[in-house]
Amino acid sequence: MGQIPIIDAVRGDRHGLEFPAHIAALRAAGIDFLTAAFRAEGILDADNRVRAITEFAECPGGSTGRKLFLSVAYDRPQPGLPERLFAKFSRDFDDPVRDSGKDQMESEVLLAAMSHSPDFPIAVPRALFADYHRESGTGLLITDRIAFGRGDIEPHYDKCLDWRMADPLxxxxxxxxxxxxxxxxxxxxxxxxxxxxxFPFDPGRAAAGDPIRYDARRLGNRIARFADFAGRYPHLFPEAIRHPDFITRLEREVPRVLEQEGAIKARLHAHSDLIALTHWNANVDNGWFWRDEAGQLHCGLMDWGRVGQMNVALALWGALSAAEPEMLAEHLDDLLTLFTAEYRAAGGPRVDPVLLGLHFDMFVATMGLAWLMDAPPMIAARIPDLEAASGPHDPRFQRDEVARTQLYMSANFLGLWERRDFGPSMEKLLAL
Incomplete structure (x- = not known):
């Protein structure tokens, strides 16, 4: 990829207000822009303004644009008007790979607008400004900052580190x-x-998304590569997915999934009772948790990139894919049943948990073949001394999120294939 032309500011499609496209531009725009932006969003009264910026620090991490911890002071504090904020840009002009995900913010801006409703069904960060320029893929989202580890709010949890968490289930x-x-x-x-x-739903477009990128020969090579990798580092994977019998099953069943990919996806996106607007990537690192006075645990959700209408089974894989494999193996059926009960209680259609599980299995199969078959070389490239790692909880994996997520998600993908028998599941779905 070549160098990305830098854009300093664009005029947003939603408010018609010119907004900064990167961190330095926001610093230059300063309190005058923030005042105008918060007024445009309807958050700041016309006779009030941002008086000062009291914190301005880049926030590392994430897979797309740049992020910023921002704190402000107002001329006149208002009830519910936050001072500790979080700013998220769709763009990263210094990193073409991160910048390539700039289109994810368009739907997130729409969700931010909808979440202003007092009747919104779940907790989300309050948006003080949200806008996007579709032509350039440039967006800016400023929200209140979740106070992790303060008051009733639990500390932030990184994905694939659930063993540090009290009661992951x-x-x-x-x-x-x-x-x-x-x-x-x-x-x-x-x-x-x-x-x-x-947020329209287009079944054809949804079915065309996340294609399996390899032909049967290349998938076969990747299965052999996984078998060799797991054989050299058996301490990293459950025994069941290292066993030669399971590798043979993969070699037999994966080509059939590839052959029927179009038919599988057509059926996954044709069942209208399972199509709804929800979060696409609700891993624990995109949530925050607190308890009410009765001790009940609640969850709010942030980072709504790619939010839209989708098969809810895909949303469930997005939420569960980074869990500890043992927890997922033991409790998946209960979690699927819980989803159907809460979905119905919130006004959704009645869904059979067995049908939801069938759809879940096939999303795991197709998404895993699309995105997780290259996990072994990615892990090895980031942790060259794997033979010295004690296992998935080793400090080497704790320090490297990419290697850790590739390890855990591929283990869950293959573990679910082995345990839930994806070959017969595919035939059941195709017979519906």
Whole structure:
């Protein structure tokens, strides 16, 4: 990729206000821009203004644009008007790979607008400014900052480190409940209809997304590569997915999934009761958790990139893909049943948990073949001394999120294939 032309500012499609496209431009725009932006969003009264910026520090991490911790002071504090903020740009002009995800913010800006409703069904960060320029893929989202580790809010949890968390299952139940409630509210017609209309569902386009990028020969090579990698580093993977019998099953069943990819995806996107607006990537690092006075755990969701209408089974894989394999193996059926109950309670259709599980299995199969078959070389490139690693919890993996997520997600993908028998599951789906 060549150098990205830098854009300093664009005029947003939503508010018609010119907004800065990167961190330095926001610093230069300063309090005058923030005042105008917060007024445009309807957050700041016309007789009030941002008086000073008291914190301005880049936030590392994430897979797309640049991010910033921002704090401000106002001429006149207002109830519910936050001072500790978080700014997120769609662009990263210094990194073409990160910048390539700039289009994900368009839907996130729409969600931010919808979330202003006092009746929004789940907790999300309050947006103080949200706008996007579709032609250039440039966006800016400024929200209140979640106070992780303060008051009733638990510390932030990184993905694929659930073994550090007290009672992971309770947290995943709260996550599943949150994505079910927004999905059910959408199906019940409880969300802003004008904004929901901007999240259309196109079955053909959805079915064409996330294609398996390899032919049968290349997939066969990747299966052999995984078998060799797992054989050299058996301490990194459960025994069941290293066993020669399972490798033979993969060699037999993967070509059939590839051959039927179009038919599988057509069926996954044709079942209208399972299509709803919800979060696409609700791993624990995109949530925050707190307890009410009765001790009940609740979950709010942030980082809504690629939000839209989708098969809820895809949303569930997005939420569960980074869990500890043992927890997922033991409790997946219960979590699927919980989703159907909460989805129905929130106004969604009645869904058979067995049907939801069938759809879940096939999303795991197709998404895993599309995105996780190159995990072994990615892990090896980032952790060259794998033979010295004690296992998935080794400090080497704790320090490297990419290697850790590739390890955990590929283990879950293959572990679910082995345990839930994806070959027969595919034939059941195709027979519907």
């Amino acid at each position: 309770e947290h995943y139940r709260a996550l599943v409940t949150a994505i079910a409630r927004i999905a059910g509210a959408h199906r019940a017609g409880d969300l802003d209809a004008d904004i929901v209309s901007q």
